[in-house]
Amino acid sequence: MAGFPQNPNYTGLNAPQGDEYDIADLPVSGTIPPDVEGTFFRAVPNPAFPPFLDDSGAILSADGMISAIRLGGGKASIAMRYVATARHRAEVEAGRALFGKYRNPFTDQPEAQGVDRTVANTTPVWHAGRLLMCKEDGRPYRIDPVTLETLGQYDFDGALRSETMTAHVRIDPETGEMFFFGYEAGGLASTTVAYGVVDAAGKLVREQWFEAPYCAMMHDFTITENYALFPVYPTTCDLERLRAGGDHWVHHQELDSWLGIMPRHGDVSQLRWFRGPKGVSCYHMLNAHEDAAGLIHFDQCLSDSNAFPFIREASGIALQQWELNGRLARWTVDPNGTADTIVETVIGPPGDFPLIPAAQQGRPSGHGWMLTMNPERRGPPLLGGPVGAMFDLLMRLDLTGGPPQALALEPGMCFNEPVHVPARVPGHDGWLVTVVDRQTGPDSFEHECWVIDGGNIGAGPVARIGIPRRLRPQVHGWWVSAAQLAQAQP
Template sequence: MRGFPKTVEFMFLNTPIGEELSLNGLEVDGDIPADIRGAFFRAVPDPAFPPLFDDDTALSGDGMISRLWFKEDGSVDFDIRYVQTARYKAETAAGKALFGRYRNPYTDDPSVKGVDRTVSNTTPIWHGGKLLMAKEDGRAYRVDPITLETIGSYDFGGKLKSETMTAHARIDPETGEMFFFGYEADGLASTKVAYCIADKAGSLVSEQWFDAPYCGLMHDFVITKNYAVFPVFPTTCDLERLKKGGVHWVHEQGLESWIGVMPRYGDAKDMHWIKGPKGVSAFHFMNCFEDENGRIHLDQHLTETNAFEFIRRASGINMAQSEIKGGLVRWSFDPDGNEITETPLGPPGDLCRIRDADQGRPYTIGWYLSMDPQMKGPPLLGGPVGVTFNALIAINPQTTEMEMLALPPAHAISEPAHIVSSMEDHPGWLLFIIDRQAGEHDFEHEAWIVNAGAISKGPVAKIKIPHRLRPQVHGWWAPQEQLDKAAAL
């Protein structure tokens, strides 16, 4: 069998592992807070077979559902399993890769024509007692949260008509409803977007379709108390390019971005589009809310061009990762207006987190990953963009006051989960994975727990994971009482 390509997509932290395992009773250094009882689910891309094309991306890796389970007795277990997608099953049966370029079925082996291509590797979504593994190029797969066995592709009991589902659902803290969407909803390079609402029990109660200004990358979206907001950035798809065997995404630096705004319980036919700046890109939004005057404020990790090197390369944009300018910025606009005001909030970074209770509301604290400006030594190579973060920032977006947890050289940090504290006026806890390079090809991994209101003090507990890990994309926290209810159904 041909080996994996010698590129950053398959080397360093991104070295494929392809192993399912369970580890019980992990070693703990420190005291795990009593509030932390439940499961930290993580989506981990890990290709089972070398790709058909050497320029493949880490984003094509087969999805694995990883779980750190913090049990009632204070012990911690680790499990990881492949999501048994149709794609994974087809390639496992053949003993080799059959699917071609990232999101281009025209480059697949003829034997898998028509087979669901999604790898379900981006975000675990916990809602209504169900665990879904989502990637935006297809529908989610449902996974048993206790056994981690794959139940199958999920279409909300036959109600979901969209062929795709975002990896970034938003859950309203008051109603418990889940808001989500799917772009390229009726096929490759389509401008159709499906906007969906599931009630707190997980039943799909609304699905509306609208057209985006062009087929652009719509990785994330946001809600406020009264609106659904759909940003569109100029990383575009073209069907003819795909048919010729080309790439799915090309970033068009001279094309405008857009913001679509509609009442979140309203009619998608009334979507109002606001033109934004040219060439910019954002993958993740920290939060969005309305002020007392009804003006909308969207906080996002904005960059001057696309952050993914494989997309810039295909677009002819010759810019190193370290050269890209950006930051945490706020876009402010009236829901029926035509102008966007931009306000800088914080330094560059991504992979943000807020308290669940702050979703769509004014907020005073958020967390995201960044780079330590005082870092002495190069960053670890790996992760979806090829370079990892080595610092965690806590920011008050109203005052822009910040606190930083900076890691030592040869360390990397993954997106945190926020866990509510039962103690009054306590800011809660952050839980995340730390990677450390111990040798040229050796890495060690721990889960850290920090006080969310005092991150610079470092971890109150470290959980050692004595096995090689591959970087996650996103994660989700599920409290134990919710897992117990799901297991009893």
């Protein structure tokens, strides 16, 4: 793909790869376990056209592509399609980029006026037999799970009032309910947040709005068995700055962070705010749960400032990536007490993309997994992704205090976010499925899909599936079993 700027957003592992394709019978080394029968859906941002503005945040505005790696019967295949958003269709029709700076409509070309700006590029979500591609700046798009055809924007049969919906929903393993939120729900730079509950059949049964302490980037949230948790970190938006052609996000080291907590089936009038440390930031949460004493424990990949270099640059924050004091942090609060304080405990290393088995969502979990950097790496990490460097070590965390496990990659290799596949045998930790990238030359890369025993990650992959096409880094993925796919809604 020609015409793209020669900067880190568009070179190396981040080089645009705009092909749509279907490839059957991928080469398999090792054995795909019988448990791993289904589809690994992946959100792969991929710009279709070179930008017309120099926008450091453009990597987050790349057109959404939905990838499906289908596994079962010892075989594997892959397919890739663009998500046919209104934005993507408008640019294809024009034959060029029409949308300007990241989440700033005041910088768009005249032809883009009135066109929905979301690129639906962050997370594939499966619920109630429907596959949705989500990004937090708009409503999701529904995708046919077999053909990957885009079926149109999805608003829960007209019930959704919020203009936005998070890419990080939470699904209760016992009730099958889906919980979500949307920030800037009432429009650009608004402080309104929508909180929604969708029943197991896919019906939006409740949507309530509340005001956040300020307009903030609220990328993720969590639930417990009885509560919904809304973390707010001081990366903020200002409408006048947007009107002047500025950046959507600026981070403020002097502002407090907040954690809002309410009964998950309650009323937003019951929302209670707890004050967190100043200037901190988090994009992804591991889990939250209640203990026997009624305390709420909230586990997150926390850092002392925003993890995106382009946001720190726009904010005038001169911190390097290794100076962010990243950690897996547990915030503990008492929802029944009178204090608004948060107690922080470090429970893991710096890193990101944490996950637990879906069956333990909102409950105490004895273990989890996350990606981090190998402290014994010989040489620099593989460059790529939105923060500029990719992770090269997979960890299994024993949250009961036992020793961790690790799988380190060779130099020039990196992990994309894994998904968890439950095992049929009780007591087995299940399987992790992930895409691994390897640099083979200055501008050449190879890609494989690995299947790893979740309880013995140090042993390496039990199956390696070759992918004979260039891939761009994935953002998030979702595992959908063959049994779930058989229940897909028309």
